[in-house]
Amino acid sequence: MMERNIYNEEHLLFAQSVRDFVAKEIVPYNAQWEKDHMVSRESWLKFGESGFLCMQVAEEYGGLGIQDFRYNAIVTEELARTGCAGPAVGYPLHSDIVCPYIEHYGTEAVKKKWLPKMVSGEAIAAIAMTEPGAGSDLQGMRATAVDKGDYYVVNGSKTFITNGYLSDVVVVAVKTDPTKGAKGISLLVMDTAMKGFTKGKPFEKVGLHAQDTCELFFENVEVPKENLLGKEGEGFKYLMTELSQERLVVALSAIGAAEGALASTVQYTKDRVAFGKPIAELQNTRYKLAEVATEIQIGRVFIDRCVELHCEKKLDQASASMAKYWLTDLQSKAADECLQLHGGYGYIWEYQVARAWADARVQRIYAGTNEIMKELIARSVLK
Numbered sequence: 001m002m003e004r005n006i007y008n009e010e011h012l013l014f015a016q017s018v019r020d021f022v023a024k025e026i027v028p029y030n031a032q033w034e035k036d037h038m039v040s041r042e043s044w045l046k047f048g049e050s051g052f053l054c055m056q057v058a059e060e061y062g063g064l065g066i067q068d069f070r071y072n073a074i075v076t077e078e079l080a081r082t083g084c085a086g087p088a089v090g091y092p093l094h095s096d097i098v099c100p101y102i103e104h105y106g107t108e109a110v111k112k113k114w115l116p117k118m119v120s121g122e123a124i125a126a127i128a129m130t131e132p133g134a135g136s137d138l139q140g141m142r143a144t145a146v147d148k149g150d151y152y153v154v155n156g157s158k159t160f161i162t163n164g165y166l167s168d169v170v171v172v173a174v175k176t177d178p179t180k181g182a183k184g185i186s187l188l189v190m191d192t193a194m195k196g197f198t199k200g201k202p203f204e205k206v207g208l209h210a211q212d213t214c215e216l217f218f219e220n221v222e223v224p225k226e227n228l229l230g231k232e233g234e235g236f237k238y239l240m241t242e243l244s245q246e247r248l249v250v251a252l253s254a255i256g257a258a259e260g261a262l263a264s265t266v267q268y269t270k271d272r273v274a275f276g277k278p279i280a281e282l283q284n285t286r287y288k289l290a291e292v293a294t295e296i297q298i299g300r301v302f303i304d305r306c307v308e309l310h311c312e313k314k315l316d317q318a319s320a321s322m323a324k325y326w327l328t329d330l331q332s333k334a335a336d337e338c339l340q341l342h343g344g345y346g347y348i349w350e351y352q353v354a355r356a357w358a359d360a361r362v363q364r365i366y367a368g369t370n371e372i373m374k375e376l377i378a379r380s381v382l383k
């Protein structure tokens with residue numbers, strides 16, 4: 001396989017430490033978390049204690065101040081490779097998707113209150129954009145925040161919120177001016193303990209069984225003005241700015257998961273015997289594995305380049321969208337081919353490949369559907 005050159009020796013040592021942690025502290029507990037529909041709080045705390053959550057946060061807010069996104073990328077990839085999708089989706093969402101909003105646009109009071117706890121894992125974070133009636137078309141959202149002087153009164157609901165059930169802090173997109181479309185959207189930091197804030201039960205999903213995805217409801221929730229992120233009416237602009245990293249994170253988890261599925265399938269085909277020899281010796285198996293490995297390698301080269309560009313703050317929105325769409329499609333295709341090579345065992349939940357197949361499906365839907373990604377790419381192509 002091609003040598004990767006985006007990681008130096010320190011990165012590789014770090015990757016090994018994440019791999020060791022995941023093998024010891026995550027893999028053995030995953031089956032229980034899937035039954036519970038959530039990862040344990042204890043696991044969040046252990047992950048935080050090991051320094052793997054929100055590593056980029058400045059030291060004054062309790063973080064390590066690591067400004068090299070390669071470290072964040074390593075955490076996402078290593079989690080995804082094991083096929084433990086609950087933490088593999090929830091932890092990077094907390095660290096690399098929600099945390100930047102608070103770091104970049106939060107008031108001093110909000111940063112002081114939440115960042116140290118997000119670093120330690122004491123506070124679990126979520127982001128709530130989608131509503132029952134508005135997903136891709138975010139401008140159609142209906143949750144409102146009415147200005148009452150020192151505070152806003154928030155009413156409405158959000159759905160499909162990752163980390164939702166366990167969440168302590170949520171970045172919520174609301175309409176501060178319902179007459180204005182995108183320019184009427186603002187982002188508020190909400191404490192889930194606020195009066196009038198309630199949560200639904202975790203959804204029964206096709207995959208991501210250890211993910212506590214749920215609905216959130218707001219009934220006359222009073223949110224102090226200091227919880228506004230940035231300026232009123234600029235929420236949509238902040239979302240557009242930060243979504244490139246979200247797409248990159250999903251693409252990284254896609255390639256990690258595809259690599260994990262391939263590795264477990266290679267082993268399976270060497271062990272499984274049919275017609276007197278390992279199925280790895282059958283021409284179809286060999287060609288399928290060759291095809292999947294080739295596509296993963298092509299994806300790997302592209303995503304590594306995206307990570308490099310992101311570290312230089314040069315990753316454009318279209319390239320991030322290409323990575324999200326192409327790699328999540330690849331993940332689904334790879335998982336499907338790998339499942340087929342397992343025969344009936346591929347359909348049995350305790351096999352990593354069965355979970356890989358089910359967990360892959362939603363990656364093409366959230367963080368902007370792959371159709372929306374193609375829209376964004378087309379806009380840049382046709383510009």
Ligand SMILES: Cc1cc2nc3c(=O)[nH]c(=O)nc-3n(C[C@H](O)[C@H](O)[C@H](O)COP(=O)(O)OP(=O)(O)OC[C@H]3O[C@@H](n4cnc5c(N)ncnc54)[C@H](O)[C@@H]3O)c2cc1C
Pocket residue numbers: 126127128129130133134135136137159160161162163205208213362365366367368369370371372375
């Ligand atoms: C497990 C899970 C976790 C999630 N986590 C979060 C989260 O943490 N926070 C959050 O805010 N949301 C989250 N979501 C929501 C997710 O981002 C949305 O489901 C997604 O954006 C699609 O929105 P929708 O479901 O309303 O589908 P719709 O927008 O109704 O789309 C339906 C279909 O129409 C297509 N479509 C819509 N508009 C266009 C267009 N302009 N051009 C072409 N095709 C189009 C879509 O691609 C899709 O195929 C999560 C969803 C799931 C399932």
